[in-house]
Amino acid sequence: MTVHAGTAAPYEDGERAVIRVVLADDQVMVRAGLRMVVEREPGLEVVGEAADGAEAVELARRLRPDVVLMDISMPRLDGLAAARRLLGAPHPPKIIMLTTFDTDENLYAALKAGTSGFLLKVSPPEQLIKAIKAVASGDGLLDPAVTTRVIAAFARRHEPVTPPRLAELTPRETEVLRMLARGLTNAEIAGRLFVGEATVKTHVARVLMKLGLRDRTQAVVFAYESGVVTPGSPAR
Structure with missing residues (x-):
């Protein structure tokens, strides 16, 4: 687990609010790549890293980040279970699920859990930055075309x-x-x-x-x- 020293509450950098981000992925190289992309953008800061879902829950509860980038598939506690724990607690962060495959079952489960959205790990850096800023400002629908497709597909299976x-x-x-x-x-x-x-x-x-x-x-x-x-x- 990697933690940056500093206050656990959101703060201001001059007149610009800094969006505080926690990275949760069991692959070190993936986290390193995400950190490079995020910290290159003014107004964003990575305040901690977790290698599994249990660490992500503990870290997010302690540091109170604005956004958590959460891998769906992780050891000890998977990303969906970790997201549910965080979202069920007071003052939860915004959570963006990261996945390797555009699998409807996983995406629907993420949305149903209350996450703010999802991104494929192969998404371009600018899309990741846009997503973080969007959910931090309160917007949840990252990809309307994919999101509505996923929800509609599952809605057909059940009577409203x-x-x-x-x-x-x-x-x-x-x-x-x-x-x-x-x-x-x-x-x-x-x-x-x-x-x-x-x-x-x-x-x-x-x-x-x-x-x-x-x-x-x-x-x-x-x-x-x-x-x-x-x-x-x-x-x-």
Whole structure:
């Protein structure tokens, strides 16, 4: 386990908030490569490394990073189990799952667990940086095309169940949820509804609060599993 000395809480570098990252992968060379990519970007810092899921949980709980890059397949405790432990605790970090294969079962399990998204290990460096910044700012849907494909594929296997809390949404909030589930950005939703992006952000925040969801990714999973959208239906 590698830890950088310093405060465990987020801090400011001048006027710019530093995004604190923990790397969790059992391969030393992979961690070294990730560290090089992350620390080359201004405003990002790797504060620790873990070689398995159990170390990742302990490290993240102690250092309280903003983002954890978590390999799905690791010894002692795999990445999904580690993610579930962290996400079930107060003030969890954002978690991006790293995987070698674009396997729908793994990706759906990661989304279902409440992770903010996933990346293939072969993704280009700029995509990794974009993903870290996106989830740190509260955006969860890293790849709408792949994410909605995965969720839709699994939604077809089960009958939708409508939770009572869905009735708490207004018609407009339900409409926003439907568009979120189709992978539309705030700007795209604003364009379709003829409102400002600030208004859309307010709607999204209320949807997440009323449904008890952590981020946009969980909102997408919820929308499919509750039948708000169905596989193949168009965004409106």
